[in-house]
Structure formats: structure tokens, C-alpha cells
Amino acid sequence: MILKNIKILSLLCAVLFFTSIPLQAQDTNETKPQVGTTQKIGDVILFALPIATVGTSFIIGDEKGAWQFTKGLMLTEAVTYGLKYSINKQRPDMSNDNAFPSGHTSTTFHSAGYIHRRYGFKYSIPAYVLAGFTAASRIDSKKHDILDVLAGAAIGLGSNLLFTTQYQQEHMELTFNSSDGDYMLGFKYKF
Numbered sequence: 001m002i003l004k005n006i007k008i009l010s011l012l013c014a015v016l017f018f019t020s021i022p023l024q025a026q027d028t029n030e031t032k033p034q035v036g037t038t039q040k041i042g043d044v045i046l047f048a049l050p051i052a053t054v055g056t057s058f059i060i061g062d063e064k065g066a067w068q069f070t071k072g073l074m075l076t077e078a079v080t081y082g083l084k085y086s087i088n089k090q091r092p093d094m095s096n097d098n099a100f101p102s103g104h105t106s107t108t109f110h111s112a113g114y115i116h117r118r119y120g121f122k123y124s125i126p127a128y129v130l131a132g133f134t135a136a137s138r139i140d141s142k143k144h145d146i147l148d149v150l151a152g153a154a155i156g157l158g159s160n161l162l163f164t165t166q167y168q169q170e171h172m173e174l175t176f177n178s179s180d181g182d183y184m185l186g187f188k189y190k191f
Contacts, residue, residue, distance in 0.1 A: 035141070042137030045130050046104045053111040053127070057118075065167060069114050072159040076110040077103075079155050093142040102144045105135040105152030113157040117164040131156075 050073065057066040080103050089100035108131035116124035135153060138144040144152075177184045 038137045039141035039143075042104060042134040042141070045134045046107055049108050049111045049127060049130055049134075053114060062118075062167060065114075065118050065164075068118070068163045068165065069111075072114060072163040073107070073110055075162065076106050076156050076159045079159070080106045080152065083151075083155075089148070091143055092145055095143075099144055100148050100151060101155055102135065102138050102148045102152035104138050105131070105144070105149045106156040108134045109153040109156030110159055111156075113160040114164050117160045118167045 054066050054069050057063075057069060080101055083101055084098045084103065087100045088097040090097050091099040108127075112124050112127035112131040115127045131153070135149040138149060139146065
């Protein structure tokens, strides 16, 4: 029952995320900048990285992690779009006034930060490379400046501090006990 609820909430979060994309695409100006290859790749990573991240958690049976990812993504998107629509900073390409912070960057860095915090740094290296590429693609396409991208990365990484716990802590435990001059070191692993 809990797994079903987590999957439903994850699906709902994905639907809300994907339906918010047309809001980003609305231009308030007549200027239509060219979309380059770098920007297209960044757009693909925006969708692929979060889907791969939560999908991997489900594949390995980490429902608790998938729920933590979903809560963090919902917070990331709420903070990002709350700031976008309240600050109204003009984009460098003058297409609209939703530049601050970068939504692409906050979403991809949330995914990379989740992998880092939940499963360890070595597993997150490819995700950080993809998130960094996405951030660079937003600057290259003149949708954001460095401040927008840094704020997006901070929001994405920060949401993991609130919701994500280490996966290994649930399965491994290292103990130490000393009494009457005797010392005992223990290691326990739950399958």
C-alpha cells in the first residue's frame, strides 16, 4: 500500500513538473532566439536526469529514497517558481522576465545532490557532470547568467539537506562496546 502511494505521488509530481514546462516556454516578447544544440541537450537532461534518478531508486527497491526524492523535487520546484514569478528578472536574451533562478539548474542539481547524499559521491559524479552541462547550456543559450545558475544549483542541492538521508545507514551498522576492560567492535548488515 505504501509503495503504491509513493508511486502515485511520484507520478503526480512528475505530471506537475512536466505541465509547468509550457509556463517556462511562454515568451512575453516578440524576440524568438534560435535554439542551439547545447540548449537542446540541456533540455533533454532536464527530463532524463530526474526520471533516471527516481527510476533507479524504484529499480533497486528504495521506495523510501524515491519518496525523499519526490518531496525534495516538489520543494525545489516550488521555491524555484515562487522566486521566478516574484522576482521577475529579465533574461539575457530578453525573451521574458523569469530568469532568476534557473529552473533547469535547480532540477538537475537536485537530482545530482540526491544521488550524492543518498548513495554516495562516486555514484553522483556523472549526474554532477550532466547538471553542470545543463547549467552551462543555460548560460550559453543566453537564458540565464551566472547568478541565476548558482541560485538554481543552491536551491536544488539545499532541498536534499531537508529530505534525503543516506541509504547505507539503513543497511549497515558499525558498533563499539567497552566494559570491564573488554572491547568489542561489531558490524551488522541487513539484507
